[in-house]
Structures are given as structure tokens and as C-alpha cells.
Amino acid sequence: MTILEEIAEKRQLLRASKSGHIYREGGLVIVPDSTAFRRILAIGDIHGNWQRFLSLWHHVPYDPQEDLLVFLGDYIDRGAYSAEVLQMVMKLAEKSPHVITLTGNHEAMMMHYFQDHSIREPMDMSHGWLRSGGQATFESLARVYQSDPGIYHRLLEFVLSLDHLAAVGEEYIFTHAGFLPQKSYEEQVDDMLWIRTEFYEEYTGRETVVIGHTPVQYFDETRHHPLLFRNHIIDCDTGSYLPGGRISCLNVKKMTCWQSEPDDLCQDDRNG
Template sequence: MQAVRRLLVISDMHGQIDAFNALLEKASFNETEDLLFLLGDYIDRGQNPRAVVAKARELEKKGAIVLKGNHEAMMEQALIGRKPESVAHWAANGGANTLSSYGLDFETVYHNIESDSLKLPDELNDDLLWIKRLNVYAQTEHYIFVHAGVDPDKKLEDTDEETLLWIREPFFTAYRGDKTVIFGHTPTVNLQPSPDIYFGDNNIIGIDGGCVFGGRLNCLELPSKATYFV
């Protein structure tokens, strides 16, 4: 890994492009000196999912480590799997906002998803191919970066993708690994009274401040554990 001044970690932007850009600025992100980790959920619910995907792809080209979230997995299952029930499940979790940002409406996609007549925009198809190849975890000597968490009873490399993208318990209480797990997915207000970054006493750090629900978009700096938010 390249020698870097610090690691920065952000997760769960959910279409909040203005907050995402503001947070990068507030943390004084420098692509030549910092290594940025993005832990997924770029899409759904917020005002401009398409723009957040574009920003994540731009940052990846400049060296950022970009991981998949469960919302990207739902999008992939809906639009590549081409099943109405997958489209409905995704839309119920904010997917209609993502479709709208690409110029599509849920009803049209839902009713025509199994038909060859439904043509997705080229940009959306390209973004889907990008999402499909995203990794679901990354690790360094001291840290594991993942969207939702890890199975405390399995080796990381033996854990299925669904677990890494969706787990909550027993990860929160039963993890006892040597590496610190940095995760998003679960808003920290579900783990403590505030949307601040959650520092668990079992070597886990939750950073999802629930921005799209009126909370914060958090950034964790490592190894200092300094925090930034908007």
C-alpha cells in the first residue's frame, strides 16, 4: 500500500452529493496524501444518487478504495436480475429516487423489467457494470473496512457477501477480532444516543450518521480517530 499521511473513511451518502462534497472539503481531503475508503450505499433515498455514484467513480480513479453497500446490491439484483419482486424490494428501500436521477420512473421499470423493450440509459448500464465488480471488503494490517460488519464466528475470507452487506447482530456484540472493523450500514443512533461516530468497546467503529434521515454524514480519520461531519 502506498505511503499515506492518513486514512479517511466515509459511508452511506445515499444520494446526498452536496453533503458528500462538503465533507471531503471539511476533512481537507488530499488525493495525493490521503487514502480514502468509501464503504457503500452511494444511492437511494437522497436527492441525487447518480451524482454520488459519479463522484465515487471519479475518486476511485484517483486512488480511493470503493466498496459495495447493500443498496448497490439491491440495485444490481433489480436491474441485472430483471425480476419485478426485486425491483419492488429495491424501490421500497429508496430505489425510486435512484431511478428518477437517471431519468426513469418506478412504474415503467417495474411493469417492463422482464421485457426486452425496457432499455436502460447507457450511463446507468455502465454504472451497473461498475457496481457489479465492486469489492465487499478491504483490509490493512490494523483495520477491516466493510459496509455492514463481519461474522464474528467466521474468517473474513470465508464469509458470504450477503453477511458483509447486511449483518447487524451478532456482529455488534460478539466481534472480538484483533483488527478494528470500520463499518457503515447501521445508523449510529441505533447504537448510541447521538449520530456521532460510534466507538464500540469490542474493536468496532460505526460511521453511518444517518445523514439522509436528518443526521450527519461522518468522516473518520485514521489512525488518529479524529472525526469530521456535516
């Protein structure tokens, strides 16, 4: 069965049981009814940029009772405040069952590192994660570990628990990078975090697929808003770590968007 057939079948079962609950198993999340929410909000890559994230969050009129909030992954790496970002996302998820937290390829690299390395040992620079922006994350997690090992362990458990794909109603699919429509979910759980061109070129489905992963500046270096492709893909990675980049939150129902302020309007530590 292909990934889209699997989703449709599970959605049918959920609707037949009339539970209305959010189904969640093996990294796959299914929200049977999109009309249950006033807004469906998707937040793209954050990459440890705490100031930009706060300046975005300040603008988002999020209501945990009425809104569905989906984080598209890549909370960590490159920016200096990955632990703070993770902690805030974790708290939001703990406060409401209507917060979906997806994993990105950077979280996958981090978990791979900690499978056989410890935060108490010096960094092993031969590992790809530390050379992909993970060094800043390691340092921020080491600070947390030194002040409170309990929080450090909770953060790692939270990252391990992140989901891979969320289907909301019949209209929307959220995932970090994309997927291959002809393959099953199980066959591509990890590829879904890395895929780019193949998905952009091969996807022809009806559902709108909301992703992060590739900064929109990759397609147009002057752009800093989410980008809608011709084949119903929306890229919400607006270059959180790039000069002039933004972090974005898209209300997919209305196609309206909130963004972090340009840095010169943003109070950060460079301003003392």
C-alpha cells in the same frame, strides 16, 4: 480457514513478495502496509444526499498522493441524487489507485433489480429495492440514461465492480456492515452487507473494524458523530438521510472526523 486467517495469510504473501501493491480479488482488498499513507480516511453511508456529501467533502483535506480513502458503501437510495453521488465516487476512484470503494446492501439490492429489469421499463414496485428507497435512485438513473446512456452503463459497471472488505495493515478492517469471525470470507460475502447485532456482539478481534450500515442514531438518537464500540468497532454511519443527520469522514489513524454541515448552514435547493 476463517476470514481473519485468510487475510493474515494473504498479507504475509504480499509482504514476502515485497510488491507493496494493493491486492484485490473477489471483492477482497488487502493493503499490506498502513504506514505508507499519511491519512486513512473512511466515509460512511451517503444515500444520495448530494448536498450533505458536498458539504462534507468541502471540509476534507484529501490528498490523493498521500492518503488512502475508503468509501464504506450505501452511496444510493432515499436521497434524490444517487446518480450524482455515484458519479463523483467513481471519478475519485478512477483518479487514484488509493481509493477503495466498498459495496453496501443498497447497491446489492439495486444490482439484483437490474439483473432482470430494465431502466427503460416502468418501475416494478413488487421488488424490495424500490420499497427500500430505490425509487429515488431509479428516477435519478433514468434521468442519466435519458441524457447519456453511456454514463448510465458506466455507473452500473462501477457498482458491479465494488469490493466487499478491505484489510489495511494489521490494524484496520473496513466493510459495510460487519462479518462473522469464525466463518470464511467466501461463506459470508453477502451476509457481510446486512449483518448487525451478531457482529456487534461476537466480534472480539484485535483489528479495528470500521463500518457503516447502522445509523449511530439507532444506538443514541441524539448522536451524530461516529461511534466507537468497546470491542474495536467504529460505526461511521451518522444518519445521512435522517433529520439532523450527517455524513462523516473519519481519519482512523488519528480518530479525527469531518462532517457535513447541519442543514441550516448548508446551501441547498430549499434556499432557492
